[in-house]
Amino acid sequence: MSFDLGVDSLGDLSRGAALLGTGGGGDPHVGRLLVTQALGDRTVRILDPDEVADDAFVVPVAQMGAPTVGMEKLPGGDEPVAVLRAIERHVGRTADAVIPVECGGINSMIPLFVAARTGLPVIDADGMGRAFPELQMKTFAAYGISGSPMALAGENGETAIIDTGTDDKRMEWLARGVTMRLGGIAHVAEFTMSGADMRRTAIKRTLTLGIRLGAALREARRDHRDPVAALAEVVADTEYRHLRALFTGKIVDIERRTEGGFAVGRARFASFGAADTSELELTFQNEHLVAEVDGRVVCTVPDLICVLDAETGEPITTEGLRYGQRATVIGIGTPPVMRTEQALAAFGPAAFRLGTEFRPVEELTAGTAGTAAPTP
Amino acid sequence: MSFDLGVDSLGDLSRGAALLGTGGGGDPHVGRLLVTQALGDRTVRILDPDEVADDAFVVPVAQMGAPTVGMEKLPGGDEPVAVLRAIERHVGRTADAVIPVECGGINSMIPLFVAARTGLPVIDADGMGRAFPELQMKTFAAYGISGSPMALAGENGETAIIDTGTDDKRMEWLARGVTMRLGGIAHVAEFTMSGADMRRTAIKRTLTLGIRLGAALREARRDHRDPVAALAEVVADTEYRHLRALFTGKIVDIERRTEGGFAVGRARFASFGAADTSELELTFQNEHLVAEVDGRVVCTVPDLICVLDAETGEPITTEGLRYGQRATVIGIGTPPVMRTEQALAAFGPAAFRLGTEFRPVEELTAGTAGTAAPTP
Structure with a gap:
């Protein structure tokens, strides 16, 4: 429309x-x-x-x-x-x-x-x-x-x-x-x-999607609702379908540099609990490319990896990542047309030489305790 | 014609x-x-x-x-x-x-x-x-x-x-x-x-000039004539007018690198004689920019600085410069239209940040013993 x-x-x-x-x-x-x-x-x-x-x-x-x-x-x-x-x-x-x-x-x-x-x-x-x-x-x-x-x-x-x-x-x-x-x-x-x-x-209809996702975050904050659940509701209604919470923790290391005209680097997130020592590592080239929890890939391009402020749900860009920040990392599935062979050849993990195969975020996170998503 | x-x-x-x-x-x-x-x-x-x-x-x-x-x-x-x-x-x-x-x-x-x-x-x-x-x-x-x-x-x-x-x-x-x-x-x-x-x-008529200079070198070699004198004869007949022999010696140091897409570097020539210890230093950015004999500038852009094989008179490019090579370095004046204020702003020593002012080669070498040219 x-x-x-x-x-x-x-x-x-x-x-x-x-x-x-x-x-x-x-x-x-x-x-x-x-x-x-x-x-x-x-x-x-x-x-x-x-x-x-x-x-x-x-x-x-x-x-x-x-x-x-x-x-x-x-x-x-x-x-x-x-x-x-x-x-x-x-x-x-x-x-x-x-x-x-x-x-x-x-x-x-x-x-x-x-x-x-x-x-x-x-x-x-x-x-x-x-x-x-x-x-x-x-x-x-x-x-x-x-x-x-x-x-x-x-x-x-x-x-x-x-x-x-x-x-x-x-x-x-x-x-x-x-x-x-x-x-x-x-x-x-x-x-x-x-x-x-x-x-x-x-x-x-991705402009509309952007507006809907932004409105969901705004309304969740106003209504004191979980922002991740609010986003998941919007996503479920689109070709993206899947949203998974991958990790919540604080940033313990961030390394970034401008190389070949790109902002490239890594960020490490550690879980809050003293007992739980798991870590998430994020690799980026302008955008987030792959997220690994304790060395296991939980989401890769072309699926979306987004970092949200743990309190407000506001998206954080790689330039905004700061030591000590508390954040929730989520994965969102891409539409099917982004997951075909031609599409993966253009922008899947191999196109970034990531050394891992593409698997959908909903498969990578299936049955993982603690990262199951609140998808409705 | x-x-x-x-x-x-x-x-x-x-x-x-x-x-x-x-x-x-x-x-x-x-x-x-x-x-x-x-x-x-x-x-x-x-x-x-x-x-x-x-x-x-x-x-x-x-x-x-x-x-x-x-x-x-x-x-x-x-x-x-x-x-x-x-x-x-x-x-x-x-x-x-x-x-x-x-x-x-x-x-x-x-x-x-x-x-x-x-x-x-x-x-x-x-x-x-x-x-x-x-x-x-x-x-x-x-x-x-x-x-x-x-x-x-x-x-x-x-x-x-x-x-x-x-x-x-x-x-x-x-x-x-x-x-x-x-x-x-x-x-x-x-x-x-x-x-x-x-x-x-x-x-x-610079294509014609190129052909004439090349012919002069070829004929000088055939006739066992001094190639520098042969070139000077051709130059004297054009708007370039002046040709000066700047130095004869062997290459004792050569430094070159590709930087910012240019071939840049320096070469040092030492005189043959054991008694005479003077040196010529050449600075280049693709082309030769300035020649100094014992720290004194003897020729700068836009005047031409050319290196000739001391025996054959063949021009040597910066890529061709080799340790131990015996060479004659000559300076050729540029036409008057290349020495105006506008021209020097575009390609004089200041345009190359050489830290020296332009002076014509015929002035810089005037009265210098041993470098006077065999111009006819």
């Missing part, structure tokens, strides 16, 4: 997108401020993917780079529109709609910002239903859409167009090089496609 | 271009092999710059990257033409002629290769009358032509378009990032311009 979105929905979307960002995706709060300023008291038209014309020209717009850099280097405001115009000029066609590449993190907001500035509608769908660190890690790519030609824009009005044919990994490699030279953050337009191809390859 | 160039001129041009490469510019021999193969028994039309139409669309094509990488990573053969086609598509105009950006090194040959493959003519001129390491270091830039939009092509068919408006240093920065990601070598088309602008900004 299409609808009009105003600034009053941005709070929920921001919180839900932080959750779907699985630790990365850039800070949606920054994006929320940009959209709020650009939108004022107007609204953005959010198109249901099933209501987009087959021959519409759909342009995914996003920010790329290390979230740790993005926190300090805010968009000037012209880049997201400049990059849309650059790809339009290059392919000689005007966009009919923009779409998020990822509904996690700041990239839930960038298309809304472009829409607020240009009057274009935003499609309620994305290319992963979460956040991923690399450009080729999208259902668009997994199901045959080419990322090239893509455009990048920097804060000084610079633009670049990259065309690597059908080789999206090569596109990522070159675009990452340009992004690093632009200071670690760039805005991009890539995987341009028809409305029909969008409908065939996108994860649908 | 326009003329037709066949493979029989490539030997002289290769040798002359190696000299004008001032230690860098990439190995013209590799380019010669490419052109020889592409040309067969046909010829390339070389246009005198004064015979190019004012409204002709002129496209400079070149290779960029560290010569040390270029030696090992040879062009596959399609990149130089692919990059021309990429810039043509982007600006929506078909080239009327190609032109070297630098007549030094392999970039004397790349336009001939493109011409051999496409049938386009090559303009007998370039943007520096030598070789320089960075894209913005051109008379084109110094006299108001914008480098953007530029195209890059890699060996796997990848292309990139970069547009940084009038900021050519920014263009260099981004293009270098892409080049590094392409493995250290890329082919580029940049500073596209009209025939009138080319005539206003280019150094004229």
